Amino acid sequence: MKSTAKNIISLLCGLLLIGMLDVSQAQSREDAILAFNEGLEKVQSGSRAEAIESFKKAIEISNSVGSEADDIRGRAQSQVPRLQLAIASDLYRERKYEAAIQGFQQAREYAQRFGESQIQRAAEGNIPIIYMVMGNNEYRGGNQEKALEYYNKSLEQNPNNPKPHYQKGLVFRAQENTDEALGSFDRAIQLALQTGDEQTEREAEAAARDMLVFRSAKLIEAGQARRAVPLLERSLQYDSEYAPAYYRMAEAHNLMGNWDQAISAGNESLRYEKGGRVDRAKIYFELGTAYKNQGNVQLACDNYQQAAFGSFRSAAEHQIEHEIKCNGGTR
Known part of the structure; x- marks a missing residue:
């Protein structure tokens, strides 16, 4: 009798556990939906960072539920990198450049994780642009070494962009480092031709030409005409x-x-x-x-x-x- 009672109790406990699991699973899907909707509400109210956390919560719950919540997970995953991209873009417009770079890096990470290749490309494309802007600001402020640092960071992100090379040439020209300046201008021209950037090509050619003519004029004034001639001959290679x-x-x-x-x-x-x-x-x-x-x-x-x-x-x-x-x- 006692054995039978124990068996009945065990059976009831088992049924109760199964019932609890079923309810838990149903509640988890509902929780995922609630978290997703909460994210949408926060987007509409302009709270993007909080919305991201809600969507991430929806993803986490959906993962625990399994295939039944695949649709919720997919929709939440598509929201996260887009919102992060928007946050980073706002920071850039506010000229909070360091924070914007971190924001785009985070957007790239989310995009890679959730398979959003278009968002990934957009985030990756913005990072070198911001480094360029930061370099230009430093250059205009007379901080040449800091400007070079940012131009090099821009090239690390996009080595095929001719513009940072052109800007580096301007820095080296200001430092009266003719060889480095010409090397940078030449690289800018080469990449500009490859990428169809006619404006940068013209600017780099003109900058190299003007620098060489200016240097030659100084040599002529100093009575060193013989040293000036090779510089002038080279300047004509940029503009005949x-x-x-x-x-x-x-x-x-x-x-x-x-x-x-x-x-x-x-x-x-x-x-x-x-x-x-x-x-x-x-x-x-x-x-x-x-x-x-x-x-x-x-x-x-x-x-x-x-x-x-x-x-x-x-x-x-x-x-x-x-x-x-x-x-x-x-x-």
Whole structure:
């Protein structure tokens, strides 16, 4: 009798346990739905971070329920990375860059975990952009080393972007590190050609060209014309129609006594110069100097007369009236 009673009690306990499991499972699905709906409500109220926690809770409950809650789990999983991406985007717009980077990194992690490849690409694409922005801010503020640090971080995330290389070139140019600057500009041009980024290509070419012409002008002023010529020749590789480069070439060759080369460079400078008489005056002056030293008085006079404008007027008139004594004076 006692044995029978024990068996009945055991059976009842077993049935009760089964019943409790059934109720627990039913409640778990309901809990998953409640957690999911709670997440939606928080999204609508603008509480994205709290919504993410609710959706994560819905995912956790759905996992414990099993296949019966697959639909809830799938919908919750799609919400989490999207919300995190939105949070990071807001931080970026608020210029909270460090927090935004962390936010996009978290969005990428969620996207990888839940198989949201589009969200993953969006998050990954934004991280190097933010590092670029941070680098530009440091560059404008004069913090060159910090700027380089951020540009390098940007390249770690996206090594095929030409823009950070261009910006690095600007930093190295400011530091008067010509070799590093040219290396960065060249890399920017190479990647810009590969990716179809015409704007960065033009900017990098112009920056490299202008830097070389500026450096050559300083060398010419310092009496080192021979060192200036290779820089000018290299500048023409970036822009073969740049009038100031040919003008500096004419100036350098005149200082070295290379009259034929000076005339050739001067004529090329005139060919590409788009300015008016005042802009052309300095070129004509170099041509006049070269022809004068060749002994070609007529061409020297013609060019000095063309040079008698703007800041070169006095020097040109001196040549015309007192050095080679051109007939007819100035005009």
